[in-house]
Amino acid sequence: MRFGYTLMTEQSAPRDLVDYATAAERAGFDFEVSSDHYSPWLTSQGHAPYAWSVLGAVSQVTDHVELATYVTCPIQRYHPAVVAQKAATLQSLSNGRFILGLGSGENLNEHVTGEGWPPIAQRQDMLVEATTIIRRLLSGELVTWEGDYFRIDSARVWDAPEEGVPIGVAVSGESSVEQFAPLADHLIAVQPDAEVIKDWDRVHQADSRKIGQLPICWDPDRNTAVARGHDQFRWFGGGWGVNADLPTPAGFAAASQFVRPEDVADSIPCGPDLDAIVEAVRPYQEAGFTDLAVIQVGDEGQQQFLDKAAPDLLDKLRSAFG
Template sequence: MSIPIRFGYKASAEQFGPQELLDYAVAAEDAGFDSVFISDHFQPWMHDGGHAPAALPWLGALGARTCRILMGTSVLTPTFRYHPAVVAQSIATLAVLNPGRIVLGVGTGEALNEVTLGLDWPEPPERFQRLKESIALMRELWEHERVTFDGTFWKVEDATVYDRPDRPVPVYIGAAGPAAARLAGRIAEGFITTSGKDRALYTDTLLPAVADGVAKGERDAEEVDRMIEVKVSYHPDLEKARERTRFWAPLALSAEEKMGIHDPREMQRRAAALPIERAASRFIVSDDPDEHVERIAEYVEMGFRHLVFHDPGADQSAFLQRYADDILPRLRRRFG
């Protein structure tokens, strides 16, 4: 049995306020998207015009206004500013209110969200171990009535999440490197990454690492969703399609250029120095629907089965309409 291919909408929490973003996400369900995922940032990547609504209460509001879409975070970090037991409680409540519609996407985090709060920012190996332990603790709380947990980083004693869903909450792990991708394949229900990087990163590193994790965990490959946030700028005016990516220029900064930055003003300053060609480099920029679909199809051919589209424009209503009219029908005819 083949894994169904799903098409989602990325709710740009860094770009829009909570009410405007909520209206767009509701419109995404009406437009035929299968899922909505939202990032969880304490601070945005851009100071001017930036936003940072809290993801968990926002998902509650989205659930109340929709009936069909899968909803989740991409990604939340349950290891520093959140205690994983509190995340477990919050996600369980969302899952009870929206049965079968909640996903928890998690990652190791960014300095931008944690350092500002006075939290220590350890090296990647410790962040990775914290993530593994937090997932283990959350699952204990979802699956057992009374939990005592004595970990390296987290401890709970006689803890109970009293309102738990009837079915397990899927956990997706965000990964930009092989270790986290392998962990996703071994223990998670899904793997999350982002588009616009060298093809070899996906075909030679990340997806093989997921497969390796699946094998090590002795799992069925169809148990693990392979999700990618596809950055797209589709507009009938090609120059406008390119210029619309400017707000998201921070995405084009290298890991070295972003490392340790905790102030959105500094992130904005570095991004502003990039030429438009580099700012647009992470996006599929197109004015032709057939060519646009061909470039999206490359990710399906690599092995991704859940494509969440992130458009950089200020007018998300127009994006949703263009995708409903021109892109989603073509994708569904091609991939079912």
């Protein structure tokens, strides 16, 4: 397995994220993924810088780690033609280290354009069309498009990289696999579901990476870690069916008001025990994931995690799953 670090734009300021990116490469992570939000889930997180500017800066202060969006929604807040241009530019800036991760988005971020929030079936159809458009534009060809959801008039990405831009798409079940496996190079998923991996390999029928993500809250003091995890990440247990439709941090606060610190500690490895994190990774390895990005929850203690805990954690992970 490859192991990555998550640049959580919801919990850190942009300059800090760039510093964390350099520290993560120094610690030995293989890749770095960035969330792409207009708003944090909870007001206590307190940040939401523009992910693409952050990644552009990160591409210039790192040398070899791969970079990816995890994930960008190209159906409302961003037009797919603009996403294609951004992805091509970042691929050029990073000397071929970029993977474009796409997903169908969250109301939390997309409602800001004032266009309403489509139902899930429509969002998936929009993502199919958007992904098709992005792939065509990344080839460098001149594209005119009149589709069900998007129009493009004589568009060309002039700096389309010769090596292209690999595309990963977030999937969660058989239906989404059937739609997106033919369009994408790699799978993205947040649950260690072996059936999804099997379905993907059946439909995709080519070498691909399966990229997952795992929240952790490392701290030398377990009580501090549990308190931070509860403050920053208690929304996580709501599941995608809830989280995709809530429109504001106030909604997430209300939905998670009865989540207890011990509930968070039961679902997220909290504290100094690196072996507990290794065991939390095991279901992803057993399900067939090839890549896993960890989220270190909270801005406080982030640098300490990267400097003190991450190198030892990576040694343990590679010993167990390398």
